[in-house]
Structures are given as structure tokens and as C-alpha cells.
Amino acid sequence: MLQAPPSHYLLTASLSQEVDHRTIEEVDIDGFTLMEVAGSSAAKKLLKDYKHAGWSHGLYLCGKGNNGGDTLVVARYLLQHDIAATIVFLSGTDDLSPDAQKNWELLQQFDDQDQLQHHKSWEAFTETDLEYSFIIDGMLGTGLDSDLRGSYTSAVQWANEQSTSVFAMDIPTGLHADTGQIMGESIQADRTFAFGGHKQGFYLEVGPAQTGDVTYCELPFPNQFKSSSNTFLLDESWVPRPTLQPGQHKYASGVLYIIAGSEGLTGAAQLAARSAWAEGLGAIILICPRGLLSIYEQTLPSIIKKPVGSKSDEHFTRQHLANVLEIIGKKEGAVLIGPGLGRQEGTIQFTNEFLSQNTRDAIIDADALWALAQQKDGWRKPDNTQWILTPHPGELGRFTDQAVADDYNRLTFVRNFSSDKQITVLSKGMPGIIGTSSGPCYLTNYNTRYFARAGNGDVLAGKIAAYVALGQEPDQSCANALLQGKQKLDSYLQDSSDLPEPKDFI
Ligand SMILES: NC(=O)C1=CN([C@@H]2O[C@H](COP(=O)(O)OP(=O)(O)OC[C@H]3O[C@@H](n4cnc5c(N)ncnc54)[C@H](O)[C@@H]3O)[C@@H](O)[C@H]2O)[C@@H](O)CC1
Ligand SMILES: [K+]
Secondary structure, three states, X not given: OOOXXXXXXXXXXXXXXXXXXXXXXXXXXXXXXXXXXXXXXXXXXXXXXXXXXXXXXXXXXXXXXXHHHHXXXXXXXXXXXXOEEEEEEOOOOOOOOHHHHHHHHHHHHHOOOOOEEEEOOOOOOOOOOOOOOEEEEEOOOOOOOOOOOOHHHHHHHHHHHOOOEEEEEOOOOOEOOOOOOEOOOOOOOXXXXXXXXXXXXXXXXXXXXXXXXXXXXXXXXXXXXXXXXXEEEEOOOOOOOOOOOOOOOOOOOOEEEEEOOOOOXXXXXXXXXXXXXXXXXXXXXXXXXXXXXXXXXXXXXXOEEEEEOOOOOOOOOHHHHHHHHHHHHOOOOEEEEOOOOOOOHHHHHHHHHHHHHOOOOEEEOHHHHHHHHHOOOOOOOOOOOOEEEOOOHHHHHOOOOOOOOOHHHHHHHHHHHHHHHOOEEEEOOOXXXXXXXXXXXEEEOOOOHHHHOOOHHHHHHHHHHHHHHOOOOHHHHHHHHHHHHHHHHHHHHHHOOOOOOHHHHO
């Protein structure tokens, strides 16, 4: 099982509030202290990262809740560094949360050079000729409870029109912390300081465009209070890379059976086989209809070929089933089924019967997903096997009557589907989502739709299957394949403005 570090736990609004609340109630670190840690860590990062920017005057947009309070802490630290502050209280100062109120009083005490101005409403803030060096968005955080109301809408629109940098405290105002949707309007930040945890909505829908760069600011939250999070951010900083054990007998360092290809679609089988082979597996055994053998003899010299059926067979049918099961029964190994299988009726029957009888771990991709989805809900993974499904959005949609149009619905569906069916699901898209049989889901912070393209998907499936054959857990195999793909894409794009071909991912 993948084990994300606490910095990569993704929080919903309610989990954020619960963690705040439990820290205050159960370990007796008060809210004022938490606010001080949050605001001071954002302020210190700003001072460090922009020390040569020549800042002279900041504009702070504050709501009446604790998000506004965080912002007043930032203003106090920056004031100490001679950066003047204009504070606009969108809901006045009469009804500030107790910790925000305390910080407002403190801030005024720190202003010994008369560098502080404030306005008690948005309307009272008449734009002057003043040039602000930056804008801090402290209007709303996880307390957002509806579409933006009243002057919040105008303030957000105005801030988005300014050319100066906008820094969001905790979450851009108006962005839904759970779904990544815009609640009427949303701040489009250059950078977001995430207090105590990244919010799930940063990585769904328009979240990435609204947050800008995300900086995690650790708060003194006991890790166990976050442990009910079941969504995690996937990145290369923490996912363990696969290790090969060199020098072993070739069949001891992983065997992969590939059931793929049909007339006109042999390229998919070849890409998957080559991709898996590049990971250093002991043996790859490509099972193919006998009529296609001569093609693979030419194109895949290092791969073992096991033809089934007669010379005129160019796609799989039920008649091949017994022979295929016999071949994969010989040596321990994993099975990749799907790339280029085609969608003939006979192949669909073959695939579904194979999947119901196969006792090896299986990676189910492309046309095998098509076949499986033809059964509606009438399929079940055999016990004691592990399955990985790798659907792109269209393929995922065939497994449900519900719309999975937005990312939040897709995440919810992937989570339920994986745990109901006791499988691992890699849902390609922006973000990529890995759902696991035990409930946790992992989100990428980059677009994996690229792997939905023909060819690239075959390469990805080959990588995942290779890692499973090498003994990695399904979730880790998916994570490694995605991260490796990203690495290859990034390094390719450094030297080229064209998009890479599937072969460049191998
Ligand atoms: N002790 C704590 O609870 C901590 C809270 N922190 C900060 O506090 C934030 C959460 O604070 P709060 O729970 O006070 O909530 P917020 O500060 O996010 O805002 C809540 C206020 O906004 C109003 N509001 C909600 N939706 C609105 C809408 N659509 N339009 C206009 N007004 C709306 C509510 O009536 C409420 O008064 C976090 O995001 C984080 O920035 C951090 O300081 C860490 C510690
Ligand atoms: K905010």
C-alpha cells in the first residue's frame, strides 16, 4: 500500500475544520496560536522569496472570519519590515471572529510609523492612485458556505483585474475546497499558502488554475487528526521507485503474459510489450492468434511468442481460451490483457470468460475494458487475484449509468467503484486518479489525459503491468507508471516543442 506523508494528505473543508477544532479542544493549542503559525509562516516565505521585489505597500482584503485573521498576521509581519498596509474589511470590523479581532488590535499596536490604513467596507475603499506591490486574499477560506455574496463578488472581480501578484491565504476565495468548483466568482491567485494541508479542490476542475503555485505551510496539527483523509496528492517526492534485483534467473525477476493484438491492431500489442520489456522484466510472453505470429517474429525479437489457434486466426475467440489458460498456468506471472484486442463478438466472449477463470493478477486495458463493460454490472473479480483497470474518461463512463462529467463526481465514482469491486482503478484525466480497493484515492497534480491517446495508453499499460510482474502492489505500480510517464514527457518537452510519440515514452 502506498503511504503518503502528512504533507500530501488532501483535506476537504469539513476535515480542515475538524482538524482545527480537535487541535484546539484535544491538544490545547489555541486558535490564536494556530493563526500566528499560519500567518507568520506565509509572511516569512513571502519575505524570503520576494526580498528583491522592492515591496513598499500591500493591499489586504479581509473577511470577518479566521481567514481574515491569518491575513492580519501577515500584515503585521510585513509592517515590521517596512511594508505599509491597506486593509479592506469586507464585512466591517464589528463582527470579526475573536482571534481575528485580537489580531486587528495587535496590528494597530504595531503601527508605530503610521503605515497602516483601513476601510470598513468594500465600498469605502475607493481606489486611489496608490500602486500596491501585491494583494493578499484573506476574504474567505474553508468557511465558504455558498456562492459569493454581496461585495465579495465585486472585490474578487476587481482583484482579478489587477496586474499585481495575488497571494491567497489557505485557499483562493470562492474556490470550493472539496470540488474545485467556482462558487460564483473566485480569486485567481499567483500563489496559495495552504495552511495545515493541501485542499482537495486544488487539484479538481479549475482548482489548479485558481490556486497558482501551492505552498504548504505546516501547522502544529497532530498527524492522527488528519488520518481520516482518504485522498492524497501523488508526486515523485514520496512514491518509492521500483527496484530490480539483478542477476536473478530470468523467470525469477518477473514474468508478464500479454494478451493483445488483432488484425490491424498489432501495433498496440507491440508498444505494450516493448514498454514492459524496457523495465527489465525477466520474461515477456506475448500470447497471440497464430495468424499474427509472423508480424511479431519480425518486430519483437526479444519477446517470447506463444501463438494459439490456427494460421487463419487473426483475433482471439473462445476456442483459444483453454490453450491460453494452459499457457499462463505454467509459470507465476501477471497478465496484461486488452491493447489492440479488437471488439469482435468472439473476442468479447473470450475476454470475459478468460477474466472470470484467470487466477493471475491482471491489468485490464483498452478493448478488454470494452468487453468487461458489456456485462454491465454482471462481473466480479475472482478472489485471490488483483485487478487493475486503466480507463480513460469514455471507458470509465461505460461502467456506470450516472454522469461522471465533473472531477468531483469522477473521484467519488472511482472511489466507490474500486472498493465495491475490490479492484484498483487508474482513471486517466486531469487529474489522474488512482482508486484502491481499500478506499484511499491518489490524485496527480498534472494532466494524465495524454495517456488516453492511442499508443500512449498501451505504453502506460505495459509499464503498470511490468511493475506488477516485478512484485509491486497495484497502487504503487500505477503511481510509478504515471510518474515515469510525466518524467519522460517533461524531459522530452525540454528539447522539443512537438508532442512526443508513444515510442518516446518507452
Ligand atoms: N483556528 C482555526 O480554526 C484556524 C483557521 N485558519 C484559517 O481560518 C479559515 C477558516 O476560518 P473560518 O471558519 O472563520 O471561515 P472563513 O474565514 O473562511 O469565513 C467564514 C465567514 O465567511 C462568511 N461567509 C461564508 N460564505 C460566504 C460567502 N459565500 N460570501 C460571503 N461571506 C461568506 C461566513 O458567514 C463566516 O462569517 C481557514 O481557511 C484558515 O485560513 C488558520 O488560521 C488555522 C487555524
Ligand atoms: K482566501
